[in-house]
Structures are given as C-alpha cells and as structure tokens.
Amino acid sequence: MCCGQSVEIPSRFRGHFAYARNMDDRVLVAVDVPLVGDERHKNWARIVESVDDTKSSGWAFEGPFLATGGIQDVPMGSTLLVYGERGSRANPQITARVYTVNPDSTLSLEAEAKGKAWARTLRDPVERCLGRDPGVPDLSYLSDQVLADELRARGWKVVEH
Numbered sequence: 001m002c003c004g005q006s007v008e009i010p011s012r013f014r015g016h017f018a019y020a021r022n023m024d025d026r027v028l029v030a031v032d033v034p035l036v037g038d039e040r041h042k043n044w045a046r047i048v049e050s051v052d053d054t055k056s057s058g059w060a061f062e063g064p065f066l067a068t069g070g071i072q073d074v075p076m077g078s079t080l081l082v083y084g085e086r087g088s089r090a091n092p093q094i095t096a097r098v099y100t101v102n103p104d105s106t107l108s109l110e111a112e113a114k115g116k117a118w119a120r121t122l123r124d125p126v127e128r129c130l131g132r133d134p135g136v137p138d139l140s141y142l143s144d145q146v147l148a149d150e151l152r153a154r155g156w157k158v159v160e161h
Contacts, residue, residue, distance in 0.1 A: 026075035029105045035069035036095050037084025043068050048079045048098075051127050056120040058083065074101050079110075079129040081122070094118050098126055103138060 033045045049063035061081055066072045068082060080099040085092035096118040099107040111125035139147065148158045 028073040029076050030071050031074045031101055031105050033066055033068050033072050036082045038086040041085035041092055043084035045082045048081050048126055058119045076101055076103050098122055
C-alpha cells in the first residue's frame with residue numbers, strides 16, 4: 001500500500017469500529033460513561049487533558065466535560081475522570097474515579113477516591129495516566145479489505161499487490 005493526497009471524505013465505517021474524522025484527529029471510540037453516585041445529586045465526567053498542580057480542588061483537572069450515564073464518543077487513550085455523589089443532600093458521599101479509554105471501547109479503572117479530599121488524592125494518578133504513551137491501536141481484528149476501504153474513504157490511494 002502507498003498513500004496519495006489526503007482528501008476529506010466522511011468514513012462509511014463509523015459505528016463499526018474506532019474512527020477519526022481526519023488523519024490528524026485522535027481516534028474516537030464509543031464509550032459508556034458510567035454514572036457514579038446518584039443521578040439526583042451532582043455527577044459529571046471530564047476528559048482530562050492537563051492538571052494544574054497548584055490546585056487541590058476539582059478545578060485542578062482541565063478538559064472538556066461529558067454527560068454521564070450514556071454512550072459518548074471519546075478519544076482513544078484519554079484519561080476520563082468521573083465524579084458522583086450519593087446519600088443525603090446535607091451529607092453527600094463523594095466518589096471519583098479515573099479511567100483510561102481503551103481501543104475496544106472499554107474503560108480501565110486506574111484510581112478511585114472517596115470523601116472531600118478526592119481531588120488531591122487523584123491528582124498524582126491522573127498525572128501518571130497523562131504521561132503514558134497511548135501507543136498504536138491494535139487493528140489486527142480488522143480485515144485487510146476493511147482497512148483498505150477506510151483508507152480510500154479518507155482519500156488515500158491504496159495499491160494492492
């Protein structure tokens with residue numbers, strides 16, 4: 001296979017496996033973002049892109065927010081922070097979890113914290129996750145034809161030998 005000029009053509013395979021809109025985009029996977037805690041209380045999720053180590057609150061984690069309790073398109077290899085509360089409004093029980101988004105649309109639990117010191121407790125594990133190299137995704141489960149069709153859909157010239 002060799003490549004030609006890149007032309008933006010939408011993928012015909014979205015929804016069948018991980019995809020990127022352009023060659024420079026990060027590959028997105030459909031992930032079921034968990035609801036931690038009770039939906040009547042505060043709950044949120046965030047793709048963490050950076051950490052401000054001068055802060056020890058939830059505002060130390062920077063990146064876009066996601067809805068919890070449903071399917072969301074998330075960049076593969078992302079660090080996902082999920083926060084939730086349960087219990088009474090006067091005395092909520094806080095739980096926060098850090099996940100890594102896997103190429104097969106699953107989540108790997110990296111760390112968990114409970115209580116009011118959750119943000120400082122998770123700051124170092126999140127920084128470790130952000131420092132990892134996400135690596136190259138394993139595409140061995142896809143047939144050569146599917147891969148070739150995807151490259152053609154993205155504007156690449158594919159020559160079969």
